[in-house]
Amino acid sequence: MISYKQLKIHLLTLAFLPLSLSASAENGSRLWLPANANANAQVSADKKNPAIAIAVQELQRHWKNVAPVKLVIASAKKAGNLGSDGFAISGNINAGVSITALTGQGLLYGAYHLLRLQATGALTENISVTEIPKYQVRILNHWDNLDRSVERGYAGRSLWEWEKLPGEISPRYEEYARANASIGINGSVLNNVNANPQILTGEYLRKVKAIADVFRPYGLKVYLSVNFASPKTLGGLPDADPLNGEVAKWWSAKVKEIYALIPDFGGFLVKANSEGQSGPQDYGRTHADGANMLADALKPYKGIVMWRAFVYNPTPEDRAKQAYSEFVPFDGQLRDNVIIQIKNGPVDFQPREPFSPLFGALQRTQEMVEFQITQEYLGFSNHLVYLAPLFKETLGSDTYANGQGSTVAKITDGTLRPAKVTAIAGVANTGDSASWCGHHFAQANWYAFGRLAWNHELTSEQIADEWLKMTFTSDENFVKPAKELMLASREACVDYMMPLGLHHIFSFNAHYGPQPWGYFPDGRPDWMPVYYHRADAAGVGFDRTAAGSNAVAQYFSPLREQLSDVATCDERLLLWFHHVAWTHKLKSGRTLWDELCYRYDSGVREVRNMQKAWDRLEPYVDAERFADVQAKLQVQAKDAVWWKDACLLYFQTFSKLPIPYDVERPVHRLDDLYKVFFTQDDVLKNNYCIK
Numbered sequence: 266m267i268s269y270k271q272l273k274i275h276l277l278t279l280a281f282l283p284l285s286l287s288a289s290a291e292n293g294s295r296l297w298l299p300a301n302a303n304a305n306a307q308v309s310a311d312k313k314n315p316a317i318a319i320a321v322q323e324l325q326r327h328w329k330n331v332a333p334v335k336l337v338i339a340s341a342k343k344a345g346n347l348g349s350d351g352f353a354i355s356g357n358i359n360a361g362v363s364i365t366a367l368t369g370q371g372l373l374y375g376a377y378h379l380l381r382l383q384a385t386g387a388l389t390e391n392i393s394v395t396e397i398p399k400y401q402v403r404i405l406n407h408w409d410n411l412d413r414s415v416e417r418g419y420a421g422r423s424l425w426e427w428e429k430l431p432g433e434i435s436p437r438y439e440e441y442a443r444a445n446a447s448i449g450i451n452g453s454v455l456n457n458v459n460a461n462p463q464i465l466t467g468e469y470l471r472k473v474k475a476i477a478d479v480f481r482p483y484g485l486k487v488y489l490s491v492n493f494a495s496p497k498t499l500g501g502l503p504d505a506d507p508l509n510g511e512v513a514k515w516w517s518a519k520v521k522e523i524y525a526l527i528p529d530f531g532g533f534l535v536k537a538n539s540e541g542q543s544g545p546q547d548y549g550r551t552h553a554d555g556a557n558m559l560a561d562a563l564k565p566y567k568g569i570v571m572w573r574a575f576v577y578n579p580t581p582e583d584r585a586k587q588a589y590s591e592f593v594p595f596d597g598q599l600r601d602n603v604i605i606q607i608k609n610g611p612v613d614f615q616p617r618e619p620f621s622p623l624f625g626a627l628q629r630t631q632e633m634v635e636f637q638i639t640q641e642y643l644g645f646s647n648h649l650v651y652l653a654p655l656f657k658e659t660l661g662s663d664t665y666a667n668g669q670g671s672t673v674a675k676i677t678d679g680t681l682r683p684a685k686v687t688a689i690a691g692v693a694n695t696g697d698s699a700s701w702c703g704h705h706f707a708q709a710n711w712y713a714f715g716r717l718a719w720n721h722e723l724t725s726e727q728i729a730d731e732w733l734k735m736t737f738t739s740d741e742n743f744v745k746p747a748k749e750l751m752l753a754s755r756e757a758c759v760d761y762m763m764p765l766g767l768h769h770i771f772s773f774n775a776h777y778g779p780q781p782w783g784y785f786p787d788g789r790p791d792w793m794p795v796y797y798h799r800a801d802a803a804g805v806g807f808d809r810t811a812a813g814s815n816a817v818a819q820y821f822s823p824l825r826e827q828l829s830d831v832a833t834c835d836e837r838l839l840l841w842f843h844h845v846a847w848t849h850k851l852k853s854g855r856t857l858w859d860e861l862c863y864r865y866d867s868g869v870r871e872v873r874n875m876q877k878a879w880d881r882l883e884p885y886v887d888a889e890r891f892a893d894v895q896a897k898l899q900v901q902a903k904d905a906v907w908w909k910d911a912c913l914l915y916f917q918t919f920s921k922l923p924i925p926y927d928v929e930r931p932v933h934r935l936d937d938l939y940k941v942f943f944t945q946d947d948v949l950k951n952n953y954c955i956k
């Protein structure tokens with residue numbers, strides 16, 4: 266066993282290896298994709314195009330069965346229901362297999378699917394599979410800045426080497442496109458939602474074009490985040506008022522310029538009038554005015570506008586209610602190439618939130634979910650937290666908007682609300698680190714997002730199973746325990762950070778580590794932990810019932826009534842919706858205070874179990890990735906104890922109740938924890954210190 270210090274040196278050395286060398290090592294750069302091989306398989310195609318050429322090449326290299334594979338483009342009359350991305354695979358693995366689709370893109374997805382069946386041991390002798398994605402647009406949002414920093418990024422610098430583009434093309438662009446295509450992701454927003462207007466200059470658009478050219482054969486479209494003030498800051502117009510004809514003209518000309526360079530450009534993502542970004546409200550106009558103006562510019566080219574609902578201001582209204590209040594009045598007023606992009610929860614990517622009440626509430630407006638793959642609030646790239654259970658929890662939540670069974674998935678995928686555009690977005694966790702995501706297991710979250718965007722009915726377990734087999738080994742002695750570890754990890758994180766519906770009690774700004782005492786007299790109240798937990802001598806939690814902020818009223822019946830009543834509210838969300846007495850009895854028979862103590866303790870114990878489980882897997886994993894994950898789990902275990910001690914000792918100053926004796930004793934003093942100060946950078950360099 267190597268010491269922690271040695272490990273750090275080991276990691277540092279690795280970071281400086283040249284890419285060519287590191288690519289062959291088990292540093293995670295291969296992702297879940299097959300290693301370089303040449304299986305020399307017999308593959309034929311009846312048509313030629315760039316996507317088909319890649320499909321043929323992938324199969325030639327990696328299809329290990331004797332059966333020849335035939336790629337066939339079918340007529341719409343025969344296979345119209347497959348749509349542009351679907352495929353059918355049929356045949357026999359001894360005699361011959363054919364993949365049928367309407368497009369080369371469909372064939373490419375089919376090829377990756379066949380290879381996945383092979384790699385995961387799921388090939389049957391006779392194959393008959395039809396796959397059609399649930400969403401049309403399956404997209405990553407990169408919060409990457411033009412200086413190559415990444416907002417809330419924990420995996421190094423941005424993948425996009427703006428300073429070298431368009432002349433120099435990093436090999437990583439194609440590897441990235443391939444990885445996305447292998448899981449069905451078909452779009453990337455390249456730049457941060459807090460958008461720099463520069464991205465729309467001719468100079469940057471040529472760089473964007475160079476990336477788009479690499480992505481195109483893989484069916485990956487490029488989209489951009491735009492700054493609403495661009496006509497003013499870039500175009501020199503006196504304002505950016507969406508109802509000013511000159512402004513609309515500026516956007517139309519800009520869109521034309523983009524499409525001349527990138528004929529299959531996807532469209533715009535917009536963050537407007539939120540957290541200091543400009544928007545139509547600067548001119549007394551509405552979100553609908555702004556979105557429609559951009560939609561009209563994009564319409565002739567079939568481009569779309571993804572307009573974010575993450576809009577809130579430091580007003581007395583409960584932050585969790587603001588997006589709904591802001592957008593419901595515009596229902597039905599948006600163009601059919603506008604889709605409202607809504608974060609999964611009403612606040613901000615917490616370890617657990619209820620679903621946003623906007624899902625289903627916009628009856629005549631297209632809606633899409635935005636998930637966060639990067640772990641801003643889930644321990645950065647330090648903590649192993651498998652996010653498929655979180656994604657599925659939102660997608661499977663019943664909104665009751667169209668009666669029972671109106672899950673968020675069915676509201677957004679076109680099942681219950683036929684839509685021109687259906688989409689789903691994930692904020693990417695990639696960077697230029699060798700392992701792409703900063704933690705080997707964080708790759709599973711990118712993978713899971715893609716697989717669920719393709720088919721949200723897959724289970725978290727199936728996805729983990731596939732990913733583990735392709736990324737590590739198919740040996741069941743490894744897969745079974747590793748899968749259990751992954752599946753337990755999200756609930757463990759909720760428990761050691763914010764059980765029972767607590768939320769946003771992170772350290773201010775960095776969003777890492779606990780700071781439930783956080784209160785900054787000059788800061789925005791809605792950025793402070795005390796705003797969210799409201800602990801006092803009587804109890805803890807945010808009263809969002811009719812007696813409080815009445816956020817419950819934004820949900821449909823009967824969910825509204827269930828949430829309103831402490832007795833029927835899902836206990837996992839109790840303190841999100843209620844201010845509950847410390848001595849209130851929960852379903853477990855314990856008081857709220859005792860239950861909090863047990864939850865935090867169980868979170869810590871679960872991480873200890875994860876450590877043990879991982880150590881037992883050493884024989885099945887290459888030394889490099891084994892040590893990396895082991896070191897990260899050590900950090901996670903320390904952090905979990907820190908969270909538990911900070912939260913219990915702080916809340917105890919209100920509850921004045923003892924920590925039950927069978928709960929691990931605190932190892933920190935609250936006074937010392939108050940003094941801990943660090944930045945995001947300190948965390949990534951492992952320089953934050955807890956006494």
Ligand code: BDP
Pocket residue numbers: 416417458459536540575613614641
């Ligand atoms: C919050 C992040 C902030 C983002 C914002 C957003 O802290 O950096 O800009 O979301 O989604 O989670 O716009």
